[in-house]
Amino acid sequence: MKRSCLHCQNPLPPGEDTFCCAGCRAARALIEEAHLEKYYELRGGPGVVVPEAPVRGEIWLEACQEQLQKSKDEVIRLELDVQGLHCAACVWVVEQLFERREGACGVVVNPGAGKIAMTVRPRSFDLGRFARDLARLGYRLGPSSKAERSEASRGLLLRIGICAALTVNVMIFTFSVYSGLVEGPLHGLMTGAAWALTTLAVLVGGGPFVRSALASVQQRALHLDLPIALGITLAYAGSSYAHFSGKDGASYLDTVATFTTLMLVGRFLQERVLERNRRQLLADDGVENLYTHRVRDGVVQVVRVGELQEGDRLLLRPGDLVPVDAEAPEGGVQVSREWITGESTPVAVPGGAVLEAGCFLAGDCAVEVKARAAYAASRLAGLLRTPGNVREPGARRTPFWSRLTRWYVALTLLAAVGSGVGGWLVGRAPGRVLEIVVAVLVVACPCAFGIAVPVAYELAQGALRRVGVFVRSPSLLDRVGMVRRVVFDKTGTLTLGELELEHPEELCSLPPWAKKALGNLALRSRHPKSRAVVKALEPQGLLLEDASVREETGRGMEGIFEGKVCRLGAPGWAGEAKGADLVFSVDGQVKLAMMTRERLRHDAPGRIRELERAGYEVHLLSGDGVERVAALARRLGLAPERARAGASPEEKRAYVATGDALMVGDGVNDAAAMGAALCSATPAGELPFLPARTDAYVQGELVTGVRRLLIVGDRLQRTVRGAVTFGLAYNVLAVSAACMGWMSPLVAAVIMPLSSVAVVGYVIGRLRGVERIDEESAGEAVALMPSPGAA
Amino acid sequence: MEVVFLLVFVSGVLVACSIGGFIYSIRNDEHEHVDRLALAPLRDDNEAPRRA
Numbered sequence: 001m002k003r004s005c006l007h008c009q010n011p012l013p014p015g016e017d018t019f020c021c022a023g024c025r026a027a028r029a030l031i032e033e034a035h036l037e038k039y040y041e042l043r044g045g046p047g048v049v050v051p052e053a054p055v056r057g058e059i060w061l062e063a064c065q066e067q068l069q070k071s072k073d074e075v076i077r078l079e080l081d082v083q084g085l086h087c088a089a090c091v092w093v094v095e096q097l098f099e100r101r102e103g104a105c106g107v108v109v110n111p112g113a114g115k116i117a118m119t120v121r122p123r124s125f126d127l128g129r130f131a132r133d134l135a136r137l138g139y140r141l142g143p144s145s146k147a148e149r150s151e152a153s154r155g156l157l158l159r160i161g162i163c164a165a166l167t168v169n170v171m172i173f174t175f176s177v178y179s180g181l182v183e184g185p186l187h188g189l190m191t192g193a194a195w196a197l198t199t200l201a202v203l204v205g206g207g208p209f210v211r212s213a214l215a216s217v218q219q220r221a222l223h224l225d226l227p228i229a230l231g232i233t234l235a236y237a238g239s240s241y242a243h244f245s246g247k248d249g250a251s252y253l254d255t256v257a258t259f260t261t262l263m264l265v266g267r268f269l270q271e272r273v274l275e276r277n278r279r280q281l282l283a284d285d286g287v288e289n290l291y292t293h294r295v296r297d298g299v300v301q302v303v304r305v306g307e308l309q310e311g312d313r314l315l316l317r318p319g320d321l322v323p324v325d326a327e328a329p330e331g332g333v334q335v336s337r338e339w340i341t342g343e344s345t346p347v348a349v350p351g352g353a354v355l356e357a358g359c360f361l362a363g364d365c366a367v368e369v370k371a372r373a374a375y376a377a378s379r380l381a382g383l384l385r386t387p388g389n390v391r392e393p394g395a396r397r398t399p400f401w402s403r404l405t406r407w408y409v410a411l412t413l414l415a416a417v418g419s420g421v422g423g424w425l426v427g428r429a430p431g432r433v434l435e436i437v438v439a440v441l442v443v444a445c446p447c448a449f450g451i452a453v454p455v456a457y458e459l460a461q462g463a464l465r466r467v468g469v470f471v472r473s474p475s476l477l478d479r480v481g482m483v484r485r486v487v488f489d490k491t492g493t494l495t496l497g498e499l500e501l502e503h504p505e506e507l508c509s510l511p512p513w514a515k516k517a518l519g520n521l522a523l524r525s526r527h528p529k530s531r532a533v534v535k536a537l538e539p540q541g542l543l544l545e546d547a548s549v550r551e552e553t554g555r556g557m558e559g560i561f562e563g564k565v566c567r568l569g570a571p572g573w574a575g576e577a578k579g580a581d582l583v584f585s586v587d588g589q590v591k592l593a594m595m596t597r598e599r600l601r602h603d604a605p606g607r608i609r610e611l612e613r614a615g616y617e618v619h620l621l622s623g624d625g626v627e628r629v630a631a632l633a634r635r636l637g638l639a640p641e642r643a644r645a646g647a648s649p650e651e652k653r654a655y656v657a658t659g660d661a662l663m664v665g666d667g668v669n670d671a672a673a674m675g676a677a678l679c680s681a682t683p684a685g686e687l688p689f690l691p692a693r694t695d696a697y698v699q700g701e702l703v704t705g706v707r708r709l710l711i712v713g714d715r716l717q718r719t720v721r722g723a724v725t726f727g728l729a730y731n732v733l734a735v736s737a738a739c740m741g742w743m744s745p746l747v748a749a750v751i752m753p754l755s756s757v758a759v760v761g762y763v764i765g766r767l768r769g770v771e772r773i774d775e776e777s778a779g780e781a782v783a784l785m786p787s788p789g790a791a
Numbered sequence: 792m793e794v795v796f797l798l799v800f801v802s803g804v805l806v807a808c809s810i811g812g813f814i815y816s817i818r819n820d821e822h823e824h825v826d827r828l829a830l831a832p833l834r835d836d837n838e839a840p841r842r843a
Contacts, residue, residue, distance in 0.1 A: 091830060111826050172802075186795060
C-alpha cells in the first residue's frame with residue numbers, strides 16, 4: 001500500500017516512512033506538543049502544506065516588536081496580514097496558538113480577508129514566537145498592507161442575495177399561471193406581483209451586465225456581457241409588453257429573473273476566485289515591507305530599505321539581505337549571490353570591495369557596512385520594479401475560450417436579428433416577431449459560458465489551493481494548456497540552497513575524538529559546507545565543547561583539540577586531496593576528504609521523470625557554473641543539451657521567450673524570464689514580493705506542485721471544452737426551435753435552468769478531486785499531455 | 792378569497808425583511824467570518840466570548 005505523509009498526506013519520498021519533508025515533521029510536532037490534534041479532525045483531511053525550504057528571518061517583525069515594547073498602553077490592537085488561511089480548521093488552530101501565548105487577550109482571524117486582528121498586552125506578548133509557531137504550520141504573518149475588500153465584490157454579493165429572494169417569489173407567483181390560473185382578479189394579482197418583482201430583479205441584477213455591454217460597444221469589442229444584457233433587456237421588455245397587453249403566453253418573467261440571478265452567480269464566482277487567491281497571500285508589497293538595520297549615532301534602527309541613502313551605515317547579520325551596493329568591511333565577508341546570479345557557492349568579498357545589492361550575508365558574524373548608493377539607485381530596486389505579471393508580446397496568446405466567446409456573441413446576435421427579419425418577411429405581426437426574437441435571446445443564454453466556466457475555474461483553483469498551489473494570474477489556467485517546455489532554475493528551485501555530503505557514511509571511519517573535533521569545527525561555522533557536515537553528523541550526536549576555534553575567511557575553520565591542530569576547509573589550505581571540495585585534517589594530515597553536492601528537493605527526480613513521460617520538455621536554466629549544472633542534470637536524468645549554465649538574466653529571458661515555456665524560478669535574476677515566459681511559478685520562502693509577482697506560487701513540494709498545476713490546467717481545459725460543446729449543442733437546438741416559433745415560455749422556463757444544472761453537474765463531476773489524480777496513477781500523465789494545437 | 796391578497800402582502804413584507812437582513816449582514820462583513828462563526832458551537836459554554 002502506498003503510504004502518505006502524516007501531516008499533508010502527500011506521497012512519501014523513498015526512504016521516509018512518516019513525513020514527506022522537514023516542514024511537515026515540524027508542523028506535526030507542534031500540533032502534538034500543543035495537543036491540537038483536533039486540527040486534522042476539523043480540516044477533514046490533510047494539514048496545510050508547509051514550505052520545505054526554510055524561510056529567512058523577517059526584519060519587519062523586529063520593527064513591530066519594537067513598537068510593542070515602546071507602547072505605554074496596557075492593551076493594544078494589532079492587525080496583520082496572514083498567508084495560507086483556508087478554512088475553519090485554520091482559524092481554530094491560529095486562535096488556539098494565540099490563546100496559549102502570554103499577553104494574549106483576544107483575536108479575530110478573518111480567512112476571507114487574510115487578516116488577523118489581535119488584542120495583546122504589548123510588554124508580555126512575544127509576537128516573534130507567535131509568528132514562528134504559525135510559520136511551522138504553514139501560515140505566514142506580514143505587515144498589514146492588503147487593501148480592504150473591494151466594494152464591487154461586496155455589491156455583487158448583495159445583488160445576488162436580492163435577486164435570489166426576488167426570483168424565488170417570482171417563480172411562486174408564475175407557478176399559478178402554469179397551473180391553469182389564466183383569468184380573474186387573482187390572476188391579475190399573481191402576474192402583477194410577478195412583474196413587479198421581476199422589474200426589481202432586473203433593475204438590481206441587470207446593471208452590471210448593461211454597463212459592461214455598453215462599455216464593450218464603446219470599445220467596439222464583442223463581449224459576453226452583450227448578449228446577456230440584450231437577453232435580459234429584450235426578454236424583460238417583451239414580457240412587460242405581453243403582461244400589459246394581456247398575452248400571458250409570451251411572458252418570460254420567471255425566466256428573466258432566474259437568468260439574471262444565474263448570470264450574477266457566474267460573475268461573482270469569476271471575481272471571487274481571484275480575489276480569494278489574492279487574499280490568501282501576503283500583499284504584493286514590492287519593497288514597502290523590506291526592512292534592514294541602520295546604525296545612526298551609535299543606535300541600531302530598523303528602517304525600510306527605501307529610506308536608505310548613500311553613506312548610511314548598515315548592520316548586517318548572517319543571512320541578511322544586502323539591500324544596496326555597499327562597501328565590504330575590513331577583513332572581507334562571505335556572501336551568497338544565489339538570489340541575483342543563481343551561483344550557489346558563497347564567495348569571499350575582500351575588504352573595501354563592493355558588496356552587490358541582492359546578496360545575502362553568508363559569513364558567521366554580523367558586520368557593519370557603508371552604503372555606496374541610495375536604494376532608489378541600486379540594481380536591486382530596478383530588478384524588483386520589473387512587473388512580473390505584465391507579459392511580453394511573445395507570451396501573450398488569447399485562450400480558445402475567449403476566441404469562442406466572440407464567435408458565440410456574433411452568431412447569437414445574428415440568429416436573433418435573422419429570426420426577427422425572417423418573421424417580418426413572412427408577414428408575422430410585430431408582437432409575434434418580438435416574441436420570437438426574445439425567445440431566441442433567452443434560450444441562447446450562455447449558461448455554459450456564464451456559469452459552468454466560472455464554476456470550473458473556481459473548482460480548479462480550489463483544488464490547487466488545497467495542495468499548496470496558489471494561482472495569482474487570471475489567465476494562467478488558460479495558458480498552462482499551451483505549455484510544452486518546463487524550465488527550472490537551479491538554486492532554490494530544484495535545489496534547496498543547501499549542501500549535503502555526497503558520501504556521509506565516510507564519517508563513520510573517523511575515531512570518536514576526531515568526529516567530535518570535526519563536529520565542533522563545523523558547528524561554529526555558518527558556511528553551507530559546514531552545515532552539510534553538521535547535518536551528516538547529527539544522527540551520531542553532536543556536543544559543542546569549549547575549544548579554541550577561529551575562522552579564516554574564505555578558507556575554513558581551525559581549532560585545537562587534545563593539543564592537535566584540526567582544520568576543516570578548502571583543499572590546499574586544510575590539506576591536499578584530489579577529487580574533494582572539503583577537507584578535514586589533523587596536524588596537517590588529511591583525515592577525511594569529502595565531496596559536497598547541492599541538496600535536491602526530494603520530489604524533484606521522480607516528478608521530473610513523470611513530466612518527461614507526460615511529453616513535456618524539461619530544461620535546467622541556471623546562472624551557476626557549468627560543472628554544478630551538469631552534475632545536477634545528471635542526477636535528474638536530463639539530457640546535457642537541456643541544461644544551460646552561466647545564463648545571465650537577459651539570456652534566461654531569451655531562452656524562455658518562445659511562447660510555450662513555463663518558467664519556474666525564485667531569484668530576482670529570474671524576474672525578466674518570468675515576464676517573458678508563457679507562464680511562471682515560484683516556490684514559497686524568501687521574501688514575499690517574488691511570489692506576489694508570478695502567475696503561481698507553490699507552497700510545499702515545488703515540482704509536485706508544478707506537475708499538479710499542469711494536470712489541473714489540462715483537465716480544466718478539457719472540462720471547459722466539454723461544457724462549451726454541450727452548451728453549443730443545446731443552443732443550436734433551442735435557438736432553431738425558437739427561430740421557428742416553437743419555444744413557449746413554459747418550455748423555455750424549464751429547459752433553461754435544466755441545461756444550466758446539467759452543465760454545472762458535468763463540470764463538478766469532472767473536476768472533483770482533480771488535485772490528487774497524479775497519486776492514483778502516474779502513468780495517466782501520458783494521457784493528460786495536451787495534443788499539439790489543441791489549445 | 793381576500794385572504795390570498797393578505798397572504799401576498801405578508802409574503803412581500805417577509806421578502807423585504809429577509810432582503811433587509813441580508814443587506815445588514817453583508818454591510819457588517821459577516822460573510823467574511825463564516826469560518827470563525829462556524830466554530831462557535833464547538834466552544835465550551837462557560838468560555839467567555841472573545842472580542843478583538
